[in-house]
Amino acid sequence: MKIEGKTILVTGANRGIGQALVTEALSRGAARVYAGTRQALAHPDARVTPLNLDVTDAAQIRAAAESVESLDILVNNAGIALYDDLSERAALEQHLAVNLFGTYGVTQAFLPLLTGSQGAIVNNVSTMALAPFPFTPAYAISKAAAFNLTQSLRALLAGRGVRVHAVLTGPTDTDMTRGFDIPKASPASVARAIFDGVENDEEDIFPDPMSASIADSWRNGAVKAMERENAAFVAAEPTAA
Numbered sequence: 083m084k085i086e087g088k089t090i091l092v093t094g095a096n097r098g099i100g101q102a103l104v105t106e107a108l109s110r111g112a113a114r115v116y117a118g119t120r121q122a123l124a125h126p127d128a129r130v131t132p133l134n135l136d137v138t139d140a141a142q143i144r145a146a147a148e149s150v151e152s153l154d155i156l157v158n159n160a161g162i163a164l165y166d167d168l169s170e171r172a173a174l175e176q177h178l179a180v181n182l183f184g185t186y187g188v189t190q191a192f193l194p195l196l197t198g199s200q201g202a203i204v205n206n207v208s209t210m211a212l213a214p215f216p217f218t219p220a221y222a223i224s225k226a227a228a229f230n231l232t233q234s235l236r237a238l239l240a241g242r243g244v245r246v247h248a249v250l251t252g253p254t255d256t257d258m259t260r261g262f263d264i265p266k267a268s269p270a271s272v273a274r275a276i277f278d279g280v281e282n283d284e285e286d287i288f289p290d291p292m293s294a295s296i297a298d299s300w301r302n303g304a305v306k307a308m309e310r311e312n313a314a315f316v317a318a319e320p321t322a323a
């Protein structure tokens with residue numbers, strides 16, 4: 083899947099990794115980039131079409147899907163990460179609403195277009211889907227759920243020609259990690275690695291030095307093998323996603 087000439091939708095496109103993904107898609111020659119944001123966005127490149135898209139708002143998702151004619155790649159990037167200690171159920175619900183159900187809702191709405199184009203879904207998850215950071219447990223739970231969703235969608239949509247990628251992103255220098263004094267990758271380098279991963283057809287993309295350090299053990303590990311074995315059951319008996 084080459085980015086050149088493709089139509090791409092990025093959610094959470096106004097800052098951080100999402101903004102970098104828009105810039106990277108344009109520099110790789112994307113034909114059109116839909117930039118999903120919660121507030122009005124102006125972009126100097128005529129190939130960018132702003133989309134009013136709060137991923138927790140079913141009416142906005144519906145309107146966005148109706149306004150897009152064709153789509154090759156959906157990047158579910160919008161996300162929130164707040165400190166919590168699991169003492170409040172509301173914090174868990176808030177993270178699930180954006181990071182899990184937002185990803186789910188947008189994916190379902192654009193699935194007919196992606197099936198039509200034999201396109202791809204790219205879910206920006208997190209290494210915390212695999213190992214939580216206990217200062218943001220609700221976030222980690224929502225990312226674990228979003229990763230599991232990604233794995234099931236991958237199996238369910240394979241027979242319909244839609245590729246589904248998980249991005250196991252590590253620490254990246256955005257508003258989300260402000261306050262964490264740790265080595266961080268630049269959003270631009272992460273965006274490059276994400277589209278490299280899509281172009282190289284990597285199911286699970288590890289786009290920064292920290293996540294890349296676990297890529298081989300993940301790809302060659304027993305859990306990945308089990309994911310493939312489980313997915314083979316769907317291939318044998320396809321179901322509607």
Ligand SMILES: NC(=O)c1ccc[n+]([C@@H]2O[C@H](COP(=O)([O-])OP(=O)(O)OC[C@H]3O[C@@H](n4cnc5c(N)ncnc54)[C@H](OP(=O)(O)O)[C@@H]3O)[C@@H](O)[C@H]2O)c1
Pocket residue numbers: 093094095096097098099100119120121135136137138158159160161162163180184206207208209250251252253254255256257258259
């Ligand atoms: N930075 C990291 O270290 C890191 C690591 C692993 C994974 N990730 C993941 O990468 C993705 C992007 O994160 P980032 O680091 O770029 O964070 P960021 O700079 O905080 O940006 C988050 C983006 O998500 C948008 N967003 C939040 N809630 C939304 C909603 N309900 N509907 C639509 N958009 C919404 C924000 O829009 P507003 O401006 O309107 O708030 C913003 O554009 C997230 O899914 C995050 O979990 C980041």
